[in-house]
Amino acid sequence: MAEITYLEAIREALFEEMERDSNVFCMGEDIGAYGGAFKVTEGLMAKYGDQRVIDTPISEAGFVGAAAGASHMGMRPVVEMQFIDFISCAYDMLTNYIATARYRAFLPCPLVVRGPSGGYVRGGPFHSQNPEAAFLHTPGLKIVYPATASDAKGLLKAAIRDDDPVLFFEHKYLYRRIKEEMPAGDHVVEIGKARVAREGKDLSIITYAATVWKALEAAEQLEKEDGLSVEVIDLRTLLPMDDEAIIATVKKTNRVLIVHEDTRTGGVAGEIAARINEHAFEWLDAPILRVTAADVPLPFAPPLEDYVLPQVADIVSVARKLAAY
Amino acid sequence: MAEITYLEAIREALFEEMERDSNVFCMGEDIGAYGGAFKVTEGLMAKYGDQRVIDTPISEAGFVGAAAGASHMGMRPVVEMQFIDFISCAYDMLTNYIATARYRAFLPCPLVVRGPSGGYVRGGPFHSQNPEAAFLHTPGLKIVYPATASDAKGLLKAAIRDDDPVLFFEHKYLYRRIKEEMPAGDHVVEIGKARVAREGKDLSIITYAATVWKALEAAEQLEKEDGLSVEVIDLRTLLPMDDEAIIATVKKTNRVLIVHEDTRTGGVAGEIAARINEHAFEWLDAPILRVTAADVPLPFAPPLEDYVLPQVADIVSVARKLAAY
Amino acid sequence: MATSTTSRAPSRPSDALTLERKVELYYWMRLTRSLEERLVNLYRQTKVVGGLFRSLGQEADAVGSAFALDRTKGDILSPLIRNLGSMLVQGAEPLEIIRQYMAKGDSPTRGRELNIHFGDTVRGFVGQISHLGDMVPVMAGVTLSFKLRNEKRVGMVYVGDGATSTGAFHEGINFAAVQRCPLVVIVENNGYAYSTPNSKQSAVKEFKDKAMAYGIPGIRADGNDVLATYDVTRDAVDRARRGEGVTLIELMTYRRKGHAEHDNQSYVPDGEIERWEKQNDPINRYVRVLLEELQVEKKELDAIDARVISEIDAATDLAEQSPAAEPTDALHGVYAVPAQVEPLWYRAGVRSAVEKNERAAGWGTFNG
Amino acid sequence: MATSTTSRAPSRPSDALTLERKVELYYWMRLTRSLEERLVNLYRQTKVVGGLFRSLGQEADAVGSAFALDRTKGDILSPLIRNLGSMLVQGAEPLEIIRQYMAKGDSPTRGRELNIHFGDTVRGFVGQISHLGDMVPVMAGVTLSFKLRNEKRVGMVYVGDGATSTGAFHEGINFAAVQRCPLVVIVENNGYAYSTPNSKQSAVKEFKDKAMAYGIPGIRADGNDVLATYDVTRDAVDRARRGEGVTLIELMTYRRKGHAEHDNQSYVPDGEIERWEKQNDPINRYVRVLLEELQVEKKELDAIDARVISEIDAATDLAEQSPAAEPTDALHGVYAVPAQVEPLWYRAGVRSAVEKNERAAGWGTFNG
Numbered sequence A, B: 001m002a003e004i005t006y007l008e009a010i011r012e013a014l015f016e017e018m019e020r021d022s023n024v025f026c027m028g029e030d031i032g033a034y035g036g037a038f039k040v041t042e043g044l045m046a047k048y049g050d051q052r053v054i055d056t057p058i059s060e061a062g063f064v065g066a067a068a069g070a071s072h073m074g075m076r077p078v079v080e081m082q083f084i085d086f087i088s089c090a091y092d093m094l095t096n097y098i099a100t101a102r103y104r105a106f107l108p109c110p111l112v113v114r115g116p117s118g119g120y121v122r123g124g125p126f127h128s129q130n131p132e133a134a135f136l137h138t139p140g141l142k143i144v145y146p147a148t149a150s151d152a153k154g155l156l157k158a159a160i161r162d163d164d165p166v167l168f169f170e171h172k173y174l175y176r177r178i179k180e181e182m183p184a185g186d187h188v189v190e191i192g193k194a195r196v197a198r199e200g201k202d203l204s205i206i207t208y209a210a211t212v213w214k215a216l217e218a219a220e221q222l223e224k225e226d227g228l229s230v231e232v233i234d235l236r237t238l239l240p241m242d243d244e245a246i247i248a249t250v251k252k253t254n255r256v257l258i259v260h261e262d263t264r265t266g267g268v269a270g271e272i273a274a275r276i277n278e279h280a281f282e283w284l285d286a287p288i289l290r291v292t293a294a295d296v297p298l299p300f301a302p303p304l305e306d307y308v309l310p311q312v313a314d315i316v317s318v319a320r321k322l323a324a325y
Numbered sequence C, D: 001m002a003t004s005t006t007s008r009a010p011s012r013p014s015d016a017l018t019l020e021r022k023v024e025l026y027y028w029m030r031l032t033r034s035l036e037e038r039l040v041n042l043y044r045q046t047k048v049v050g051g052l053f054r055s056l057g058q059e060a061d062a063v064g065s066a067f068a069l070d071r072t073k074g075d076i077l078s079p080l081i082r083n084l085g086s087m088l089v090q091g092a093e094p095l096e097i098i099r100q101y102m103a104k105g106d107s108p109t110r111g112r113e114l115n116i117h118f119g120d121t122v123r124g125f126v127g128q129i130s131h132l133g134d135m136v137p138v139m140a141g142v143t144l145s146f147k148l149r150n151e152k153r154v155g156m157v158y159v160g161d162g163a164t165s166t167g168a169f170h171e172g173i174n175f176a177a178v179q180r181c182p183l184v185v186i187v188e189n190n191g192y193a194y195s196t197p198n199s200k201q202s203a204v205k206e207f208k209d210k211a212m213a214y215g216i217p218g219i220r221a222d223g224n225d226v227l228a229t230y231d232v233t234r235d236a237v238d239r240a241r242r243g244e245g246v247t248l249i250e251l252m253t254y255r256r257k258g259h260a261e262h263d264n265q266s267y268v269p270d271g272e273i274e275r276w277e278k279q280n281d282p283i284n285r286y287v288r289v290l291l292e293e294l295q296v297e298k299k300e301l302d303a304i305d306a307r308v309i310s311e312i313d314a315a316t317d318l319a320e321q322s323p324a325a326e327p328t329d330a331l332h333g334v335y336a337v338p339a340q341v342e343p344l345w346y347r348a349g350v351r352s353a354v355e356k357n358e359r360a361a362g363w364g365t366f367n368g
């Protein structure tokens, strides 16, 4: 089979799931005839019609709420945010109504909210966000953020089939930049399981989304230049978090570097650090360190964006310090 | 001077600041003639009129946004959320518009959003929330959450004078349950500084808001029953976080327990754990542990709420384990 | 779209109701009122956990509108805090309501949620959350699913005058209007949102005019006239079922008891409450219609009153015997999978903190 | 409140404009168009960072409406992505615009924000953010401050047809209406929101009717007629200044260039763009008015065209020489205090990552 991009993998998942289950339908701004701002849903309306591929008014709370209502009745809505930054407008609906529906009212809420996330694309402060941390502290939600094309496909399929609401973050830098051959058949990747993206024994980098690639590149460089064997863990799912995989790598390498693209304070790295403390403190030979964005709104100009976001060189330099600790 | 409650201290701060600066004005639902759902603003409209004490329509994004606009023009709006749970409806406005205004457009945005927060009051899932963690990862905001009456007053006065937007969380359980004599004069407490609520040398509890009192009670019990000397740090401000105070206590006791009322995953404790790792790992003689709410929406019935929220007994039992580590 | 004001529609759907059905309307209103009165007693006995929200004086608008739905067709509504009557019509039981207010372990939400915040999509109501306006998008989606599946079902959502100011209301009704969802939006105009009079809520004179912003019909009716309420709602329900889309109905009523039991209503002009009570009580008005226009005998109504009380008595007795919520049940059902959240490690085996661990008096009294 | 449709008001405020001022309108429209054309060139040369958003065909609505404000009185507007013309009228300079599009270090936002997302409350514009609708509450607050301080200033906020669907629009305009803030809300009806035609955005036929929901006047006017636009806006501005509150104005126009340069407009019916270009170009229409009705000489307009080009040339030359943004400047100004965020410990002393640290080619090409 031919290689397809991360974006095409997502599209393939949508086609396959709409085909498999007539309850699956899509909503979002400009996803129909236009195929979405990034063309993820291209061709979907032509095939499934405008009842199952619905162009919405500009009202994120409105159509995310509508997705919840439809999901109570057995539908499986997949909602696109034109940019994930606009998920903030549906924050109340997601955290208060949707996340609690099953718990407080025994209402199933199987829906997916997906959209282009992340920076490194000169998108400026409102087209580059990584909002995962703002939802991490909402029991009832699941959060997925794939780094590879096959995970993007397999996890989206799993998200659509999941009986709970899933936030599915897609990294827009990866949309057309990475390619992969899809596993044959009905490729579903279990939600909640991390992936060892690279085996290593001296040091672990725990990360997810686009920075998985930064970490892999740093690992290669560290191997070549320093002879260090670096393990890279791609979390893939942030909620529920795969404690087993995290603990396993800590016990193996005893040194942990957490990398994420999101701002530092209040980012996901904190939660990971706390969990490692609780479950594997004795195995730590060095402090858990973080490489993240600086605590500023993400600026637009290339020199500024480059300075604020974590880069390979940052990972390399911190990893060296950690290895030498 | 007579003792006044936490709630009265907040009211006093509002009166004093409105008196001091004619740019200060208040907005919120039912804050005028009615004096607010908790009567925090009682008497304010009678004294300052309905131009400076504005009853708003039910539209949190609308009036928080309006506060931003007014603040650009030199006003100092203080906005009440009837319950802090409804701040979720203004999430976009706060995180995208307000937090970034100074950075992206050099627009000052001196405003305060305040409101009754927290549980232990049988408020159920939508009248008990602690939303601080959802904003912790937003550079541009400041977050304050006082535990004592004098801090409530002094920090609110500081928040109103601050040139940046401040989220001011008030714990509704404390509103009428704690009393204190106010320091004389213009009592302002600096934002960004933690407080040693109790000195100790064996173990540190880092916490904030209502659980400061739980921690103090646990500390007393641990002293009496176990002869343990427990230090309690009341963070007071969560953003910016007082790293110095945190590091100082870690270096002093070498054992840290973080307590918060908010749910566990993605709560503020994670960030604290990460910072301690980065700044004071060598001083740790035991893993950093957390006592928090369980990861569920906060249920309503007393036995359920009691079970989910952190209690003194939890702190005591975990502190014992930590001390014995 | 044109908006219109009507107290009773010229061709009245209620003319088609049998006398039995018309008497049933009285039963539901009486049940609503008496059940709330019972809850007031329980509240004063501190058996109610949390606040108590009354619909006194609004029973006709709740009952008359819900009565226009057809449960046999699978119609669904989403109530608000003052729509106890609507829920009863849709099949909620007094026993459930009392258990829920008492936060019992066998209440509809097993103690997770308050008062009438519960739902049952089989009987036909979707549980609200506190955040006002949010149910409008949700019901837009419920009714969208009817449309997508070609089911001839109708949905109804209630919002207060106050809640029309929320962005969620706006986004939800606009979405439903564009999609021509089979949805009826009831704006209960009871004069106040908590203490806020309508004049501070919106500059419109009539909330029905909000329909103009969405290209849908807006109708105002007398919400204290149960038949008039039934009439306009039934027309809107039929219209929705025919696939003609959303209708906004403004029902004029009055909130006689304040926002909740603790509200002293000091902000209400003198005499206003008394005026509504004397001149415009929806039950009294309907009793007159029943006795005078429909020739129902007084003793038939008395019998209903007695039946209502005995039903409520029975429900109260049962509810009082209901068990408290089970602490560790708090960990169940956040997700479908896993069905149960792991207990925190230091809590494994612990029941309620208050029962076993907590020193009762000390908390929060520290004074320093 | 009644809404009305008018192409030109019967008593025309523009009659009071001097010929010089009327010619000035032409200058602003021409400047807007030519500046955007220059940006297209720079975009094609990849000197523009990010997307390029055009207002081709909408220049009259932007310029005519902004022209109705009075900068000397301290009036303020908040533009949208297609309101370059409005910003120029309020005093934004071509040099700033070009620097901003090129993400230069001396651009108005020093490289923090994109395209025309910048503001200056002294000159009278408040910088927008991307999230549509949010500027309506913000401008409600700006104008609330005018009211609280008894200043006779007016505010104006632009929203697209699409943005009227947002909750923020609804909450903001309702708040302003209740408070009778001196605010003019311009709904630019250009037929589309990205690819979404109005019929999928709202079930209203005319967006001016949205005013009905807020108890304020709603007026529709021909946004491609710069004088008609000026007229209705000026009336609304005067009304606001007199303390009579909010007006909603729907300006009919057409977005000829798609959402942004990358949009191929495949969703637009054949011939629609061409029809607007030929029959309803706002500059061509105004040129005819100037030449035929107002007896302006063609060479006067030619001179303006030449002046515009030379201004843009000069601005382009300067902007091209502008320095890139300074990496560590990213740490300044998140807060008033502290004025600068601490650099991350491993970044202290590092300049741009790309300049010094990053291997350029390798990123993201790993294939596994």
Ligand SMILES: Cc1ncc(C[n+]2csc(CCOP(=O)(O)OP(=O)(O)O)c2C)c(N)n1
Residues within 6 Å of the ligand: B029, B058, B059, B060, B082, B083, B086, B089, C080, C082, C130, C131, C132, C159, C160, C161, C162, C163, C164, C166, C188, C190, C192, C193, C194, C255, C259
């Ligand atoms: C988004 C939101 N903001 C604030 C509140 C607090 N609140 C609860 S009820 C209420 C008043 C509601 O008034 P209305 O919509 O007219 O309904 P009524 O109580 O009159 O039936 C308010 C402000 C809320 N529940 N949700």
Ligand SMILES: Cc1ncc(C[n+]2csc(CCOP(=O)(O)OP(=O)(O)O)c2C)c(N)n1
Residues within 6 Å of the ligand: A029, A058, A059, A060, A082, A083, A086, A089, D080, D082, D130, D131, D132, D159, D160, D161, D162, D163, D164, D166, D188, D190, D192, D193, D194, D255, D259
């Ligand atoms: C809240 C929000 N949702 C989605 C978007 C993405 N978006 C940017 S422009 C646009 C279309 C805007 O249409 P309209 O309001 O009609 O303005 P126009 O571009 O036609 O001037 C959309 C959907 C956004 N910026 N904000």
Ligand SMILES: [Mg+2]
Residues within 6 Å of the ligand: C160, C161, C162, C188, C189, C190, C191, C192, C193, C194
């Ligand atoms: Mg009301």
Ligand SMILES: [Mg+2]
Residues within 6 Å of the ligand: D160, D161, D162, D188, D189, D190, D191, D192, D193, D194
């Ligand atoms: Mg448009």
